[in-house]
Each structure stands twice: as structure tokens, then as C-alpha cells.
Amino acid sequence: MDSDAVICIDDLWVRYGDRVVLENINLTVYSREIFSIVGPNGGGKTTLLNTILAFKEPIQGNIQVMGENPKKIRKSGIIGYLPQKSEYDQYFPVNVFDVVAMSRFARKRSWGKLNNKDRECIHDALKMVEMADFENRHFGSLSGGQQQRVLIARALAIQPKILILDEPSTGLDAVAQDTFYHLLHKIRDREDITIIMVSHDIGTVSSVVDQIACLNKSIHFHGNPDEGIPSEALEKVFGRDIQFLIHDEHCKTCEKRNE
Amino acid sequence: MSELFHMVFFRNAFVMSLLLSLLFGLLSFFIVMRRMTFLGAGIAHTAFGGVALGVLLGIHPFYSSLVFCLVSALLIGKLVKYGNISYDTGIGIFFSFSMALGVLFIALKKAYTFDLSGYLFGNILGVTQTDLFLSLGAVLLFIPFLAIFFQQILFMTFEEKVASVSGVRTDMLDTLLLIFLAVIIVVSIKIVGIILVSALVVLPASFGRLLSNDYRKVITGGIGYTLFIMVGGLFLSYYLDSPAGATMVVLGTCVYFLGLIVKRSR
Numbered sequence: 001m002d003s004d005a006v007i008c009i010d011d012l013w014v015r016y017g018d019r020v021v022l023e024n025i026n027l028t029v030y031s032r033e034i035f036s037i038v039g040p041n042g043g044g045k046t047t048l049l050n051t052i053l054a055f056k057e058p059i060q061g062n063i064q065v066m067g068e069n070p071k072k073i074r075k076s077g078i079i080g081y082l083p084q085k086s087e088y089d090q091y092f093p094v095n096v097f098d099v100v101a102m103s104r105f106a107r108k109r110s111w112g113k114l115n116n117k118d119r120e121c122i123h124d125a126l127k128m129v130e131m132a133d134f135e136n137r138h139f140g141s142l143s144g145g146q147q148q149r150v151l152i153a154r155a156l157a158i159q160p161k162i163l164i165l166d167e168p169s170t171g172l173d174a175v176a177q178d179t180f181y182h183l184l185h186k187i188r189d190r191e192d193i194t195i196i197m198v199s200h201d202i203g204t205v206s207s208v209v210d211q212i213a214c215l216n217k218s219i220h221f222h223g224n225p226d227e228g229i230p231s232e233a234l235e236k237v238f239g240r241d242i243q244f245l246i247h248d249e250h251c252k253t254c255e256k257r258n259e
Numbered sequence: 260m261s262e263l264f265h266m267v268f269f270r271n272a273f274v275m276s277l278l279l280s281l282l283f284g285l286l287s288f289f290i291v292m293r294r295m296t297f298l299g300a301g302i303a304h305t306a307f308g309g310v311a312l313g314v315l316l317g318i319h320p321f322y323s324s325l326v327f328c329l330v331s332a333l334l335i336g337k338l339v340k341y342g343n344i345s346y347d348t349g350i351g352i353f354f355s356f357s358m359a360l361g362v363l364f365i366a367l368k369k370a371y372t373f374d375l376s377g378y379l380f381g382n383i384l385g386v387t388q389t390d391l392f393l394s395l396g397a398v399l400l401f402i403p404f405l406a407i408f409f410q411q412i413l414f415m416t417f418e419e420k421v422a423s424v425s426g427v428r429t430d431m432l433d434t435l436l437l438i439f440l441a442v443i444i445v446v447s448i449k450i451v452g453i454i455l456v457s458a459l460v461v462l463p464a465s466f467g468r469l470l471s472n473d474y475r476k477v478i479t480g481g482i483g484y485t486l487f488i489m490v491g492g493l494f495l496s497y498y499l500d501s502p503a504g505a506t507m508v509v510l511g512t513c514v515y516f517l518g519l520i521v522k523r524s525r
Binding site: 053055074075076077079080081082083086087088089091092093094095098099101102103105106107138140154155158164 | 292294410411413414417418419420421422423424425426427428468471472473474476477
């Protein structure tokens with residue numbers, strides 16, 4: 001495994017029942033990259049994340065996260081994670097500070113006590129996502145975008161080496177999405193962290209990430225989106241309708257590519 | 260009132276109510292917040308099969324029902340996790356299966372002098388010192404367990420998958436929580452009965468949530484509420500000459516709806 005590689009995937013195959021959902025996946029994610037996996041709904045993006053997170057066993061192939069087996073890495077708690085569908089109860093009786101503090105408690109047996117370093121990490125994470133003024137607010141009283149920032153703060157508070165975000169921009173309006181992508185760059189620039197993000201929104205994502213992998217059962221393109229994604233690869237992943245998307249005048253990536 | 264405490268059965272029931280208030284006040288929060296309230300009813304009802312098996316084989320029903328409830332709780336947990344079925348389905352299957360087994364076991368025992376209704380609806384006259392020690396044992400195991408793992412269980416209750424990725428041993432904690440749920444239910448069956456015990460799983464946290472948006476206050480409010488309905492119900496049942504378990508549950512339900520009305524009217 002390359003010393004600078006954070007995740008190495010080699011000839012990975014995953015199946016649900018009789019249906020193969022991922023085939024021959026080969027992928028390397030390097031340290032401090034913002035890496036996006038894009039593809040249509042049902043294309044296997046979340047399955048790939050679940051396999052990286054050791055929630056799903058592959059039928060063939062090999063995955064190494066920081067040079068280790070994903071199961072071992074998950075127990076070590078060095079991954080910050082924001083799932084696609086948050087399963088939490090909106091009215092769960094916790095405030096913003098409590099939510100972020102959860103990740104600091106994840107691996108300690110401290111009889112409910114936080115030390116100074118824990119508090120510092122929680123405050124730093126809340127400051128990073130610009131939610132420090134909300135720490136005493138009931139979590140359920142926040143807007144969707146604010147809740148998402150708090151959940152990112154929770155992921156950051158464990159001081160992860162890898163931040164994994166599954167469809168993080170879903171449900172956010174255009175302004176909140178812009179703020180969110182700006183935040184991702186801020187996190188990457190200030191922390192020693194690799195960010196892996198899953199999205200179906202190739203138009204927006206390709207303008208803000210360093211590397212992109214187009215996935216629909218198998219990887220059809222893997223590289224720097226600024227260098228252009230071959231139209232054949234896009235068609236294989238998204239179908240012919242992708243031409244309408246990439247020629248959308250609001251799509252920065254397309255403008256950039258058309259220049 | 261002091262003359263009541265001269266009666267051994269009342270003293271036992273009083274102490275047991277105090278211990279169970281603490282147990283249910285704490286446990287209820289996690290069960291309700293994890294949307295597993297039907298699990299309490301399901302596990303309690305599986306105890307019927309265990310009680311009946313105990314009657315059939317001449318074993319103390321506490322031990323046979325404990326085994327039944329523990330096995331059911333763990334099997335339901337594993338079925339949900341690995342069998343790709345919902346909690347409701349898993350509980351529904353075990354609930355009716357165990358009740359049916361109970362009926363068959365009772366039918367096989369041609370003649371018995373056992374107070375089965377005491378197990379179904381509770382009987383404070385049947386609360387012995389052994390039951391007190393069992394309740395105390397449950398408290399002495401459950402409180403340190405929660406004290407050590409409280410925050411991890413809170414995280415798991417809020418978002419299980421993220422907790423697991425963050426390093427929380429969710430499988431182990433989930434199993435232990437199910438074991439404690441089964442033990443606490445079996446321990447409390449003597450006082451409130453198989454049919455009514457699920458109310459003690461659901462009501463404390465439901466009432467606590469009327470009080471606050473802070474989990475600390477929800478839990479302490481739930482403990483206070485359970486203490487009030489169990490001890491209050493015990494005294495009320497004595498003066499009304501009514502069954503203690505049913506009195507506690509009726510009182511608890513009335514207090515809950517009163518709380519709901521007060522909250523809504525604000």
C-alpha cells in the first residue's frame with residue numbers, strides 16, 4: 001500500500017443476495033484529498049461506503065483503511081461519519097453540546113465526565129462549523145442545515161483522520177450547499193484530514209473536490225474532475241440524460257469545461 | 260399509616276416499589292427513545308410461557324420465566340439484526356408463541372394449586388424477601404453498568420450506526436441492555452404482573468418527555484414519576500382494597516394524561 005494512501009480498494013465485489021451491486025472496484029484515496037464518489041441512485045455508492053466502514057462484507061477483493069482491516073479501524077474510532085439518512089428522533093432531548101460531546105464519549109469509560117481536552121475539542125469543532133453560539137440550544141429546534149453542521153462538528157470532535165459524508169448536501173438549499181462546500185475546504189485546510197463524500201449531484205460536486213470516482217456498479221472514471229470527465233464515462237454512469245445536466249448553464253464545472 | 264409498615268408483605272412491597280422505580284425510571288428512557296416500547300410488552304408476555312413451564316416441571320417460576328425472557332430478548336435482537344425483520348414482527352412472533360406454549364403447559368398440568376393470576380396481574384402478598392434481594396441485585400448490577408456506559412448508550416440510542424463508526428461497541432451494549440430489560444421485567448412481575456409491566460417500561464420516559472428537552476431532566480423526572488405512581492399506587496390499593504399493580508398502572512396513566520393536558524394548555 002502506498003504510504004500516502006488512506007484507503008486502498010483492490011478488485012472489490014459486493015453482492016446483496018444474488019444481485020451483484022459492486023464489481024471489480026479498484027480505488028485509492030490519498031491523504032488530505034477531498035474525494036467524491038458520484039453516481040445515480042442505486043448505483044452502489046452507499047454500499048461502497050458501508051463496505052469501507054465494515055458494515056458490509058465483500059464477496060471478493062481487499063480493502064485497507066490506513067493500512068488496516070476496516071473492522072479494526074472502525075473500533076479505533078478514527079473515522080468521522082455523517083450518514084445519508086440520519087436515524088435520529090428530531091425531538092430527542094439533547095442540546096447541541098450534548099450531541100457533539102457524544103463522539104468524545106464514544107471510546108472512554110469516564111462515568112460521564114469530560115476533561116478539559118474533550119471540552120476544547122467540542123468547542124473547536126463547534127467553532128469550525130460556526131455553531132459555537134448555539135451550544136445550549138435544543139438540537140431539534142435547529143434548521144436542517146444547522147443540524148447538519150452540528151453533526152459534522154460531532155464527526156470532527158473525535159479528531160478523525162478520515163471524514164466520510166454520505167449525500168451531505170441532500171435537503172440543503174443552494175445557499176446552505178454553498179456554505180457547506182466552503183466549510184469542507186476550511187476543514188481540509190485546517191485539519192490533517194481526508195474527506196470522502198458520496199453524492200449524486202455531479203454538477204456541483206465536481207467543482208469542489210480534488211478527485212472524483214464515477215460509480216454505477218463499477219468505477220467508470222477515477223481522476224481529477226478539472227481535467228474533464230469523458231462523456232462516455234458519464235453516459236455509462238448516469239445514462240444519456242447526463243448531457244442535459246452537464247450543459248446546464250448553472251453548472252460551474254460545465255462552464256469550466258466548456259471554456 | 261405507620262401500622263402498614265408493621266405488615267411484612269407491605270414493607271416488602273414498599274421497598275420493592277422503591278427499587279423498581281429506580282430501575283424502570285432509568286431503563287424506560289432508553290427503551291422509549293429507541294422506539295422499542297413494544298419490546299417491553301413482548302418480553303413480559305413471553306414470561307407467561309416460562310411461568311407455565313415452571314408450574315409444569317415444578318421449578319420456581321422466577322427461574323423458568325427468566326430463562327424464557329432472556330432467550331426471547333436475545334433471539335428477538337438477533338432476528339432483527341441478522342434476519343432482516345422489524346422489531347414489531349420479531350416481538351409479535353415470540354409474544355404469541357410463548358403465550359401459546361404457556362397455555363399448552365398449563366393444559367398439560369392437570370391439577371395445580373398455583374396462583375397464576377398473581378403472575379398475570381401481580382400480587383403484592385406474594386412479594387417475598389427473596390424477591391427483594393433479586394430486585395436489589397438488579398439495581399446493584401444495572402446502576403454501575405449505566406454509570407460506566409451511559410454516554411455510549413445515549414449515543415447508540417441517538418444514532419446507532421454513527422456510534423458504531425465512532426468506536427462504541429453497539430452490539431455488546433445492545434445485548435446487555437436487552438438482558439437487563441428481561442431481568443428487570445421478570446423481577447417486577449410479582450408486583451405488577453405480566454400483563455401490566457409494560458406500562459412501567461413506557462410511562463416513565465413518556466412522562467419525563469413532557470417535562471423537558473434535556474435528557475437529564477427527562478430521566479430524573481421519569482424516576483420521580485415512577486416513584487410516585489408505584490408508592491402512591493401501593494398506598495391507594497391498600498385503602499381502596501384494589502389490586503396493587505392495576506392501581507399503579509391506572510394512577511400512572513391518569514397522571515400522564517394530566518401532565519399532557521397541562522403541557523398542552525400552556
